[in-house]
Amino acid sequence: MWIATLRRRYTYIMSRAFVDEDAGGQEAGRYTLPDRADPGYDLAAARALLRGADQGDTTGAEAATGYYWGDPALFSQVERLLLEAREDRNDRLEQLAERFLRGPVRPRSGAELDAALNPHRAEEQARARERNLDVLGQRGVRLYGGETDDELADLWTAVDRFESKVEARGGDTLTNAPDSAEPDNPIFVLPERRVREPVAAYVRRILVAAERLTRFERESGTGA
Numbered sequence: 771m772w773i774a775t776l777r778r779r780y781t782y783i784m785s786r787a788f789v790d791e792d793a794g795g796q797e798a799g800r801y802t803l804p805d806r807a808d809p810g811y812d813l814a815a816a817r818a819l820l821r822g823a824d825q826g827d828t829t830g831a832e833a834a835t836g837y838y839w840g841d842p843a844l845f846s847q848v849e850r851l852l853l854e855a856r857e858d859r860n861d862r863l864e865q866l867a868e869r870f871l872r873g874p875v876r877p878r879s880g881a882e883l884d885a886a887l888n889p890h891r892a893e894e895q896a897r898a899r900e901r902n903l904d905v906l907g908q909r910g911v912r913l914y915g916g917e918t919d920d921e922l923a924d925l926w927t928a929v930d931r932f933e934s935k936v937e938a939r940g941g942d943t944l945t946n947a948p949d950s951a952e953p954d955n956p957i958f959v960l961p962e963r964r965v966r967e968p969v970a971a972y973v974r975r976i977l978v979a980a981e982r983l984t985r986f987e988r989e990s991g992t993g994a
Contacts, residue, residue, distance in 0.1 A: 801834040816847035820866045824927060826977065840870060862930075865898070865923050895919060902926050909933075909943075912963040921969040928976040932960055935983040957983065 801818040804811050815835035822831025823839065832838050852867035854860075902922040906913060909929055917925070933943045941958040961979050963972045 801831060803835065806836075812844060813847045813850070816844045816851060816870075819844070820848070820851065820863065820870065823866055823870070824862070840872075845871065861898070861901070862927075869920065869923070898923075905929075909960065910962075911960075914966065917969055924973050925969060925976075928973045928980075929960065932976050932980040932983075935980045939983060 801822070803814050803818060808814075815837050818835050819828070819831045819837060819839060822828050822834075828839050837844055848867050848870045852864060852871070855863035855867055899919050899922060902919075902925070903913065906922065906925055906929065911925060911929065936943055936958045939958075941955065957979075961972075961975050
C-alpha cells in the first residue's frame with residue numbers, strides 16, 4: 771500500500787514537472803540520473819525521455835540519457851510506466867508512453883504491441899480522442915475534424931502548457947478565454963487558430979506565446 775502511494779505521489783510530481791518549468795527556466799533542461807551502472811538507470815532514463823518530450827526537449831533528454839525516442843532498449847521500462855500511468859489515471863503520462871512505444875524504431879508489429887499492452891486499445895484510443903476533443907472545444911480551439919489522435923494530443927499539450935504559464939503569472943484562463951470581451955491582459959489569451967492552419971504550425975505559435983509569457987515575467991521582474 772505504501773509503495774503504491776509513494777509511486778502515485780512521484781508520478782503526480784513528475785506530471786506537474788512536465789508543465790512547470792522552474793521559475794528560473796534553467797531546471798527544465800536538467801535530468802537527474804543515477805550512474806549508468808545503477809540497475810535503475812534505464813527506468814530513470816525512460817522517465818527523463820518522457821519528460822523531455824513533453825517539455826519539447828527530446829534532443830536534450832536523448833543527449834543526457836544516451837537513448838533515443840522510441841529506442842526498443844527501453845520498451846520494457848516504458849511499458850511499466852504506461853501501466854503505472856493507467857493505474858494512477860495519469861492521462862498525460864499515458865499518452866507520452868504510448869507515443870514512445872509507437873516511436874521510429876519498433877521491432878514488434880503494431881498489432882503485436884497493441885495486443886500485448888491492451889486488448890481494448892481501440893476503445894481507449896477512442897475515449898482519449900473524445901476527451902481531447904472535449905477539452906480543446908471547451909477552450910475555444912478551432913478544429914476541422916481531420917486532426918489525427920497525435921495532433922489532438924500535441925494540441926492539448928501545447929494548450930495546457932500555455933495555460934500553466936498564464937496561471938503561474940496570476941492570470942485566469944476563463945477571464946482570458948479567446949472569446950473574452952475584456953481579458954485581463956491580451957498576452958494571457960490563447961492564440962486563435964487561423965483558417966485551415968496546420969496543427970503543427972498552430973502548436974508552434976502556442977508554444978512561442980507560452981515562451982513570451984516567460985519573458986514577460988522576467989521583464990516585469992526586472993522593471994520592478
